[in-house]
Amino acid sequence: MAETTAGRHVVRGVVCALAGGICWGFSGTCAQLLMDNYGAPAVWITCVRMVIAAVFFLFMTAVKDWRSLIAVFRDRRSLVQIALFAVFGVLLTQLSYLNAIAYTSAGVGTTIEQVGLVLIMLYVCVRARRLPRVREVAGLILALGGMVIIATQGDPGRLAIPPEGLTWGLVSALALAFYTLMPVRVLKKWGAMLVTGLAMLFGGSAASVVVQPWTLDVQLSTGGLAALAAIVLVGTLGAYMLYLQGVNDAGPVKASLLCCVEPVSATILAVVWLHAPVSGWDIAGCAFIVAMIFLVTEREPKPALEGEGAPGVALREGAEAALDDPPLFAGRASVLGYYTSRPATREDFDQVWALLDAGHETFAALGIDEGRKKYPSARRLMHSIKNGTTHVVGDAQGHMIAVFAVSFSPDKNYAGGIEGQWLTQTDAQPQPYAELHWVSVAPAARRRGVGAFILETAERITRRGGRASLRADVYQQNEPIQKLLEKHGYTRCGILSIKDVFGRRKERIAYEKLL
Structure with a gap:
C-alpha cells in the first residue's frame, strides 16, 4: 500500500511539473499578445506583473509564517542579498525576457533564454576548478548550434531575427544564470515564497519608480485585462505552486527536467493561438536547446559517501567538496532544493558520531565545559538510531x-520544573510536547541555512507525531543557537537545571514553540 501511494505521488508530481512548465510557456504567449495586440510595453508589463505577484506571494507568506515575514526585516545582510537578487535576477530576467519576446516571438524568446543553463554549467566548472564533462560539452555545442540555427534560419551569411531580439535573448540567458545562482543562501535561510515575494516587491517597486507605468498610455480591453490576469495568476502564481508541488512529489531533478516543456509549450501556443510564423529551422533550434537542457542539468544525487579512514576526516572533506561544487541548475531558483532529511541507520553511526564530535569541539570553543563524559554516549546514540528518533x-x-x-518520550530533566514556565503542561496526559536534541552541523556547512532546515523538519516531524509543541534546552554560552531559535519563533521559557550522571547540576536555557 505504501509503495502504491508513493507511486501515485510521483505521478502527481510529474503531472504538476509538466503543468507548471506549460503555465510558464503560456505566460510568455500572453505577454506576446499584450505587446502585439494591445501595444503594452515590456517595461509596463514587467512593473505591473511583479508588483501584483509580490502582493500575492507576501500574502501567502503572511498566512503561512508571519513571524518570518517580520523577522527578515531585522536581517540587513539578507535584505541586501534579496535586493541585489531583485534587480539583477528577477527584474533583469523579466524585462529582458519580455523584450526578447517583443522583438521575436514567445517561442523563440523562451528558447534562447534557456542558453542561460550553459552559463550556469560553465560557472560550476570554474567554481569547482574542473573541465566540463563530455555531456556538458555536448550540451554547450547543442545550445550554440540551436541559437545559431534560430538566429540565421540556416543561412550563416545573414541574421534572420532582429538583432535587438538576439541581444535581449542573450541578456535574458545571462539574467537566468544570475536568477539561479544569486539567491542560494537567502533561499536556504528564509524559504522560497518569502524571498520570491520580497524580490518581486523590491524589483517591481524600483522599476515602477523609474518607468512610472501609470503615466504610460496603455488601454486594455476585457481581453487584454484577461491576458494580464492570466500572466499573474496562471503564469506566475499557478506555475510556481504547480512546480513546487512537482518538486515535493517527484523531486527537484525530475521536476526541472520535465520543465523543459516550457519553450516547447510557448512555441506551440504562439503558433496555434497567436498564429505566429514558425519555420522548420525554429523547430530544429528548439529541439537542440531542449536536448541541451537534458545534458547540462544535474542528474539524481548520488548516495552518501561511505566513510573511509577516520570518519571525521571523511565527513569534513565530503561537506567541503559539496559546498565548493554547487549543484547544476535544478529548476527555477525559487524552488531549488538542496537539503534532505531521513532517519539515521546503523550504517550511519560513524558519520553521525563524527558530526556529534564536531559539535563537542564547537562547545569547547564557546567555553562550554561538558565534563569528561560527553552526551550522548555511543550506547544511547545507537539506541536512538534503532528507535528512529535520530535524523x-x-x-x-x-x-x-x-x-x-526528535524524541517523543518524557524527558526526566523536564519533570523537575524550571525557573520560569513552559508553554505546555509537562505532566499533562497525553504528553503534549516533543523534544529536540543533539543538533550538530558540519563546520563546512554552517551559516548556510542548515539550522533553519533542521528546525522546520523537526517541527514537521513533531506535528506528524501529534504533539502540540517542540521543546529544546540550550547551554547559556551557546548564543548562536539561541538566536536561531528566537528568530524562528521559539519562546524563552526560563532556566532549566539538569543533573548529570555524577550528580552535578548545570543550568540551561529552556525554549518551546507551539505548533
Missing part, C-alpha cells in the same frame, strides 16, 4: 552534513 541531513550531492534528534 541526518544531506545536501544535494548526498553528503551527510548535520544530525538532530
Whole structure:
C-alpha cells in the first residue's frame, strides 16, 4: 500500500511539473499578445506583473509564517542579498525576457533564454576548478548550434531575427544564470515564497519608480485585462505552486527536467493561438536547446559517501567538496532544493558520531565545559538510531552534513520544573510536547541555512507525531543557537537545571514553540 501511494505521488508530481512548465510557456504567449495586440510595453508589463505577484506571494507568506515575514526585516545582510537578487535576477530576467519576446516571438524568446543553463554549467566548472564533462560539452555545442540555427534560419551569411531580439535573448540567458545562482543562501535561510515575494516587491517597486507605468498610455480591453490576469495568476502564481508541488512529489531533478516543456509549450501556443510564423529551422533550434537542457542539468544525487579512514576526516572533506561544487541548475531558483532529511541507520553511526564530535569541539570553543563524559554516549546514540528518533541531513550531492534528534518520550530533566514556565503542561496526559536534541552541523556547512532546515523538519516531524509543541534546552554560552531559535519563533521559557550522571547540576536555557 505504501509503495502504491508513493507511486501515485510521483505521478502527481510529474503531472504538476509538466503543468507548471506549460503555465510558464503560456505566460510568455500572453505577454506576446499584450505587446502585439494591445501595444503594452515590456517595461509596463514587467512593473505591473511583479508588483501584483509580490502582493500575492507576501500574502501567502503572511498566512503561512508571519513571524518570518517580520523577522527578515531585522536581517540587513539578507535584505541586501534579496535586493541585489531583485534587480539583477528577477527584474533583469523579466524585462529582458519580455523584450526578447517583443522583438521575436514567445517561442523563440523562451528558447534562447534557456542558453542561460550553459552559463550556469560553465560557472560550476570554474567554481569547482574542473573541465566540463563530455555531456556538458555536448550540451554547450547543442545550445550554440540551436541559437545559431534560430538566429540565421540556416543561412550563416545573414541574421534572420532582429538583432535587438538576439541581444535581449542573450541578456535574458545571462539574467537566468544570475536568477539561479544569486539567491542560494537567502533561499536556504528564509524559504522560497518569502524571498520570491520580497524580490518581486523590491524589483517591481524600483522599476515602477523609474518607468512610472501609470503615466504610460496603455488601454486594455476585457481581453487584454484577461491576458494580464492570466500572466499573474496562471503564469506566475499557478506555475510556481504547480512546480513546487512537482518538486515535493517527484523531486527537484525530475521536476526541472520535465520543465523543459516550457519553450516547447510557448512555441506551440504562439503558433496555434497567436498564429505566429514558425519555420522548420525554429523547430530544429528548439529541439537542440531542449536536448541541451537534458545534458547540462544535474542528474539524481548520488548516495552518501561511505566513510573511509577516520570518519571525521571523511565527513569534513565530503561537506567541503559539496559546498565548493554547487549543484547544476535544478529548476527555477525559487524552488531549488538542496537539503534532505531521513532517519539515521546503523550504517550511519560513524558519520553521525563524527558530526556529534564536531559539535563537542564547537562547545569547547564557546567555553562550554561538558565534563569528561560527553552526551550522548555511543550506547544511547545507537539506541536512538534503532528507535528512529535520530535524523541526518544531506545536501544535494548526498553528503551527510548535520544530525538532530526528535524524541517523543518524557524527558526526566523536564519533570523537575524550571525557573520560569513552559508553554505546555509537562505532566499533562497525553504528553503534549516533543523534544529536540543533539543538533550538530558540519563546520563546512554552517551559516548556510542548515539550522533553519533542521528546525522546520523537526517541527514537521513533531506535528506528524501529534504533539502540540517542540521543546529544546540550550547551554547559556551557546548564543548562536539561541538566536536561531528566537528568530524562528521559539519562546524563552526560563532556566532549566539538569543533573548529570555524577550528580552535578548545570543550568540551561529552556525554549518551546507551539505548533
